[in-house]
């Protein structure tokens with residue numbers, strides 16, 4: 001049907017259709033589907049490659065009192081240049097309310113960098129839980145599970161040209177919400193070098209150990225992956241760790257319910273779209289009159305951006321967006 005129409009025109013046509021569909025029906029159909037589902041307490045597993053990607057799934061996560069939410073970060077985000085002191089000197093805007101990384105990282109790939117990024121995620125969820133009480137946000141001590149069985153998968157880091165496949169990388173750190181709303185689980189699969197096999201190992205390990213780790217064993221209602229986009233005309237995000245999350249949720253059937261990946265509306269695989277509520281969008285991204293980071297994302301993750309994180313709307317032209325689209329597998 002679109003043969004002979006130049007790509008730019010096709011894009012404009014597609015966006016026009018999107019606007020019509022959004023006005024008319026996709027979201028309404030989704031709401032009907034949800035409304036018809038009998039209320040059952042389930043668990044959701046939110047899969048992010050890095051600690052700061054959670055908002056990419058937020059339209060499916062917010063205001064869900066019947067869902068126990070497990071936020072899984074597959075890496076510790078330790079490759080970020082913002083852990084280098086000279087870069088952070090210009091990126092951290094503490095005067096605007098951005099929280100300084102804690103502890104103070106002396107560089108990339110350091111334990112302090114990992115810990116600071118973990119703490120940013122815990123801080124983000126804690127602040128988001130203040131306005132949305134269905135979000136886990138009351139975290140106590142961390143429990144670390146080490147020497148997890150390899151199950152034939154080699155877990156490696158490839159940092160600065162140095163390859164490390166030590167058994168100590170087969171670890172999971174678990175924080176539980178004191179109010180029973182969910183948990184945070186950190187694996188250590190290597191920021192920048194995540195593979196589909198490593199991600200599959202981590203998610204299978206999590207599913208197999210929910211009981212042992214003291215997590216709610218409720219039926220998993222959905223596994224929801226963070227955003228990636230290779231080639232469709234939304235925000236371009238071919239980051240290999242994000243692509244690995246898409247690959248694992250698309251290719252590997254974990255047998256626990258639908259597997260969902262955040263994508264561009266124009267991705268032909270797209271099956272479901274929804275808006276983040278204005279309340280949650282503000283809770284994460286609101287700025288004060290002088291650019292003060294009032295929202296949880298800006299406040300806790302602001303040190304990972306030179307300026308303020310932008311929030312895209314219906315055009316989906318930034319990494320974080322209030323209008324979110326997803327493909328669905330193994331439904």
Ligand SMILES: [Zn+2]
Nearest residue numbers: 049050053242
């Ligand atoms: Zn990321």
